Amino acid sequence: MRVDVVAVGTELLLGQITDTNSGWIGEQLAAHGFDSLLQIKVGDNLGRVESAFRRALADADAVIVCGGLGPTHDDLTRDAIALVMGVELETHDDIADRIREMFAARNRPMSDNNLRQAQVPAGASVIVQTRGTAPGLICPVMIDGVEKILYAVPGVPHEMKEMVERAILPDLHQRSGEVAVIASRTLRTWGDSESGLNETLDPIIAELDQVGNPTLAFLASGWEGLKVRLTAKAPTKEAVTALLDHWSGRVEEIVGQHVFGFDDDTMESVVLEMLRARGLTLGLAESVTGGLVAGRLTAIPGASDVLRGSIVSYASEVKFELLGVTRGPVVSESAAAEMARGARRVLGSDVALALTGVAGPTEQDGMPVGTLCIGLAIGDEVITTTVRMPGQREQMRQMSVITALDFVRRHLRDGV
Amino acid sequence: MRVDVVAVGTELLLGQITDTNSGWIGEQLAAHGFDSLLQIKVGDNLGRVESAFRRALADADAVIVCGGLGPTHDDLTRDAIALVMGVELETHDDIADRIREMFAARNRPMSDNNLRQAQVPAGASVIVQTRGTAPGLICPVMIDGVEKILYAVPGVPHEMKEMVERAILPDLHQRSGEVAVIASRTLRTWGDSESGLNETLDPIIAELDQVGNPTLAFLASGWEGLKVRLTAKAPTKEAVTALLDHWSGRVEEIVGQHVFGFDDDTMESVVLEMLRARGLTLGLAESVTGGLVAGRLTAIPGASDVLRGSIVSYASEVKFELLGVTRGPVVSESAAAEMARGARRVLGSDVALALTGVAGPTEQDGMPVGTLCIGLAIGDEVITTTVRMPGQREQMRQMSVITALDFVRRHLRDGV
Numbered sequence: 001m002r003v004d005v006v007a008v009g010t011e012l013l014l015g016q017i018t019d020t021n022s023g024w025i026g027e028q029l030a031a032h033g034f035d036s037l038l039q040i041k042v043g044d045n046l047g048r049v050e051s052a053f054r055r056a057l058a059d060a061d062a063v064i065v066c067g068g069l070g071p072t073h074d075d076l077t078r079d080a081i082a083l084v085m086g087v088e089l090e091t092h093d094d095i096a097d098r099i100r101e102m103f104a105a106r107n108r109p110m111s112d113n114n115l116r117q118a119q120v121p122a123g124a125s126v127i128v129q130t131r132g133t134a135p136g137l138i139c140p141v142m143i144d145g146v147e148k149i150l151y152a153v154p155g156v157p158h159e160m161k162e163m164v165e166r167a168i169l170p171d172l173h174q175r176s177g178e179v180a181v182i183a184s185r186t187l188r189t190w191g192d193s194e195s196g197l198n199e200t201l202d203p204i205i206a207e208l209d210q211v212g213n214p215t216l217a218f219l220a221s222g223w224e225g226l227k228v229r230l231t232a233k234a235p236t237k238e239a240v241t242a243l244l245d246h247w248s249g250r251v252e253e254i255v256g257q258h259v260f261g262f263d264d265d266t267m268e269s270v271v272l273e274m275l276r277a278r279g280l281t282l283g284l285a286e287s288v289t290g291g292l293v294a295g296r297l298t299a300i301p302g303a304s305d306v307l308r309g310s311i312v313s314y315a316s317e318v319k320f321e322l323l324g325v326t327r328g329p330v331v332s333e334s335a336a337a338e339m340a341r342g343a344r345r346v347l348g349s350d351v352a353l354a355l356t357g358v359a360g361p362t363e364q365d366g367m368p369v370g371t372l373c374i375g376l377a378i379g380d381e382v383i384t385t386t387v388r389m390p391g392q393r394e395q396m397r398q399m400s401v402i403t404a405l406d407f408v409r410r411h412l413r414d415g416v
Numbered sequence: 417m418r419v420d421v422v423a424v425g426t427e428l429l430l431g432q433i434t435d436t437n438s439g440w441i442g443e444q445l446a447a448h449g450f451d452s453l454l455q456i457k458v459g460d461n462l463g464r465v466e467s468a469f470r471r472a473l474a475d476a477d478a479v480i481v482c483g484g485l486g487p488t489h490d491d492l493t494r495d496a497i498a499l500v501m502g503v504e505l506e507t508h509d510d511i512a513d514r515i516r517e518m519f520a521a522r523n524r525p526m527s528d529n530n531l532r533q534a535q536v537p538a539g540a541s542v543i544v545q546t547r548g549t550a551p552g553l554i555c556p557v558m559i560d561g562v563e564k565i566l567y568a569v570p571g572v573p574h575e576m577k578e579m580v581e582r583a584i585l586p587d588l589h590q591r592s593g594e595v596a597v598i599a600s601r602t603l604r605t606w607g608d609s610e611s612g613l614n615e616t617l618d619p620i621i622a623e624l625d626q627v628g629n630p631t632l633a634f635l636a637s638g639w640e641g642l643k644v645r646l647t648a649k650a651p652t653k654e655a656v657t658a659l660l661d662h663w664s665g666r667v668e669e670i671v672g673q674h675v676f677g678f679d680d681d682t683m684e685s686v687v688l689e690m691l692r693a694r695g696l697t698l699g700l701a702e703s704v705t706g707g708l709v710a711g712r713l714t715a716i717p718g719a720s721d722v723l724r725g726s727i728v729s730y731a732s733e734v735k736f737e738l739l740g741v742t743r744g745p746v747v748s749e750s751a752a753a754e755m756a757r758g759a760r761r762v763l764g765s766d767v768a769l770a771l772t773g774v775a776g777p778t779e780q781d782g783m784p785v786g787t788l789c790i791g792l793a794i795g796d797e798v799i800t801t802t803v804r805m806p807g808q809r810e811q812m813r814q815m816s817v818i819t820a821l822d823f824v825r826r827h828l829r830d831g832v
Contacts, residue, residue, distance in 0.1 A: 012439065012455075013438075013439070013442045013452050013453065013454075013455055014439070014442050014443055014446050014452075015436075015438075015439030015440050015441075015442050015443035016439075016443070016633075016635065016636075017439075018434065018436055018439050019435070019439070020431075020434055022429075022431075022457065023428065023429070023430070023431030023432075023433075023434050023435065024431050025431075026429045026430050026431050027430055027431035027432070030430050036429050036430075037429065037458070037459055037461070037464060038429075038456065038457070038458055038464070038468070039428075039429055039456070039457040040454065040455070040456050040457075041438065041454070041455040041456075042453070042454055043453055045453070048453060048454070052454070055471070184430075184432075186432075193519075193524055193526075193527075193530075194486060194487060194488055195487040195488065195526070195527045195529050195530045196524070196525065196527055198487070198488045198489065198527070198529060199527040199528075199529065205489065217426060217427070217460070217490055218486075218488050218490070219427050219432065219433065220486060220572070221433075222572060229427070229432070284728070286707070286710075289711070289714075290707075290710050290711050290713070290714025290715070290719075290723075290726075291702070291706075291707030291708065291709070291710030291711040291714065291726055291728060292707065292711040293707070294702075294706050294707030294728045294730070295705070295706050295707040295708040295711045297706070298705075298706025298707065298728075298730060298813075299706075299809070299810055299813070301776070301777050301809060303706075303730070304730055304731060307730050307731070308730065308731045308733070308734055309727070309728045309729050309730040309731055309734045310706075310707055310726075310728035310730075311725070311727065311728075312700070312707060312710045312714075312725045312726035312727075312728060313725050314710070314714060314719070314720055314723050314724060314725040314726075315720060315723070315724045315725055315763075317724070317764065318724055318725045318763055318764075321764070322762060322763075346738060347731075347734055347738075348733065348734075348737070360717070361717050388521070388522055388523060390518070390521075390522055391547060392547065393715070393717060394574075394715055395547070395574070397714075397715070
């Protein structure tokens with residue numbers, strides 16, 4: 001069953017509010033086995049809202065509309081639905097009474113335009129509001145002799161979500177005998193390009209094209225890494241999980257060394273967890289990344305029991321005086337090694353990671369923009385490497401963060 | 417001129433990535449005097465992508481497509497455009513060479529499917545890529561005897577934004593034959609709420625509603641502050657500038673103390689500039705923000721001649737041992753003051769800013785989540801304050817960054 005979405009509101013088109021509703025609805029629909037293939041944003045204009053509804057209903061079996069149910073003159077969803085259904089709006093006294101009561105309960109005067117929210121297209125049924133003042137609507141519409149359904153919910157996210165879960169998803173299940181469960185699993189990877197992974201996984205992709213379930217998609221997420229997402233469909237939750245286990249296992253067999261985590265894992269959460277599991281504390285010495293590595297790690301609650309801190313030694317003098325780096329060029333593996341040793345000493349950590357490099361715009365110490373030198377001190381052992389990062393200043397810095405953390409991950413994984 | 421938007425990608429429909437691109441594009445279009453009346457999200461399916469393009473082109477004068485320009489099998493934008501134009505795809509050797517060079521520069525093997533990104537629909541022209549590997553496209557399309565334009569840009573936000581500003585907006589102005597010059601000026605503010613600013617500026621807003629030019633809009637940008645954007649239209653660049661000068665002056669007369677900069681200024685760039693102008697160096701001691709203040713400042717090229725570095729003293733021991741904070745509760749103004757003094761000493765800076773607080777999820781030292789203590793050492797003088805930040809962990813941390821930098825700004829402005 002295909003269920004498309006229309007989000008109504010000029011502020012969405014102007015980017016004054018980001019439409020997170022339609023994506024959230026699409027996620028719920030997929031989890032319940034419904035397809036959402038087109039999602040539209042349209043402004044507060046009666047003609048355009050009406051035609052957006054007609055277009056969506058032409059392709060989909062059902063349409064969920066969010067927004068435009070408020071009390072003001074530019075809330076036009078009710079009127080547009082009436083036009084699409086070819087009916088009049090009727091005032092429901094029970095809704096009007098409930099709205100009056102809500103205002104009374106808050107000791108606020110009620111202006112008459114609030115009663116617009118008590119208007120319902122003839123033949124539509126009501127989703128009683130439990131939070132805001134606007135009820136939702138379930139509207140049967142005949143399109144070329146076929147009955148389709150248009151649902152309308154408020155644009156306020158918590159009001160919308162409550163109605164979708166309480167009323168719309170159950171109604172959709174009832175209308176479609178749909179029993180399938182859909183679930184996704186995302187493999188988080190770092191270390192190969194999108195095209196490289198795609199080519200390595202070619203045989204599996206070919207197999208999946210044959211069986212058609214699960215589907216495989218790549219999501220390039222910049223400095224968050226490259227995601228390989230499997231989405232499976234089956235009659236039961238258990239069957240879906242079994243499918244995902246089998247195929248994510250197949251993918252890991254081939255590109256396992258690049259897989260750093262699954263679903264909501266991040267490189268920083270994975271590295272923190274590996275250190276915690278080994279009872280190791282971490283110290284940082286950051287130059288090129290200027291605190292971004294520490295900033296990412298400390299975004300995770302509980303980071304404090306692993307991370308001691310970071311010495312952001314941006315000025316060379318700080319590298320020399322505080323970290324004990326030998327005076328001279330500071331973009332080199334030897335400087336990175338000395339920074340790591342210095343951070344371990346100054347911060348009193350078991351492990352220390354140091355980053356020095358050239359973010360640009362201009363080269364430094366004769367090293368080109370994009371150069372990253374990494375130093376990793378584990379106990380008294382120090383490992384270093386030099387990598388070339390792509391992109392402009394900010395991209396280079398962010399790429400350096402995940403690249404350096406991946407360097408730690410691979411060394412811990414290979415047994416320290 | 418009507419310019420609608422199509423965002424391509426199944427992950428957008430499933431809410432795995434929120435489409436922020438189309439709203440951003442709508443904001444830019446509005447600021448340049450173009451209407452964006454419909455924005456569509458469609459998944460990675462050739463037939464549906466093609467029909468989404470056709471639908472959008474039927475109503476709009478131009479369409480901007482973001483996404484689906486990658487190298488993999490589910491990147492279908494190029495193919496769909498070729499179908500809509502009724503032409504073949506041609507490989508452009510210069511693009512292919514540029515892609516090969518990018519991989520060579522990163523010492524990464526290049527698989528052949530990357531060359532899909534060198535394919536261009538016959539008759540389309542290319543927006544040269546300066547960041548990623550995918551060039552943008554400018555594609556003339558005849559619809560019912562009318563020439564319309566379809567633009568295609570990558571879905572990665574920083575690649576998309578760069579191409580829209582550099583190539584698409586200028587091209588739209590040229591095609592629209594728009595003789596008027598349209599320009600915007602954004603006043604960047606921090607320290608008052610949107611409703612507060614709105615109320616204070618009420619008389620000016622009323623005046624502007626009368627004259628209609630320039631227009632004034634509020635853009636709430638979270639921890640980037642609250643933007644007041646004036647957009648003016650006039651026959652010449654000089655006339656536009658005069659209009660913007662007059663009205664931004666009027667706005668500053670009323671809310672000047674909250675205006676920290678204009679247009680591309682950021683709180684961090686403004687504070688760096690004030691310090692540079694006074695010949696002062698800066699050191700940081702960060703606990704609750706875990707390096708985010710340093711990370712923001714070092715995003716600016718040339719920060720190194722002002723910023724010495726940051727001591728991210730995440731573990732309390734590091735505060736005590738390295739910064740010389742008195743053992744005891746570390747979320748207090750006295751701890752913030754000692755952190756600032758310690759940072760000045762350890763980093764050898766003229767000025768030092770320290771932040772300690774509670775990001776959550778749980779309270780600390782009996783202080784509630786959201787507590788931020790700021791210490792500012794200027795020479796031997798130390799000023800402290802305590803503020804309550806809103807929001808969850810990450811929002812609280814980001815709000816703390818701009819709040820603490822604004823604290824520095826106001827003290828420098830008031831004469832140090």
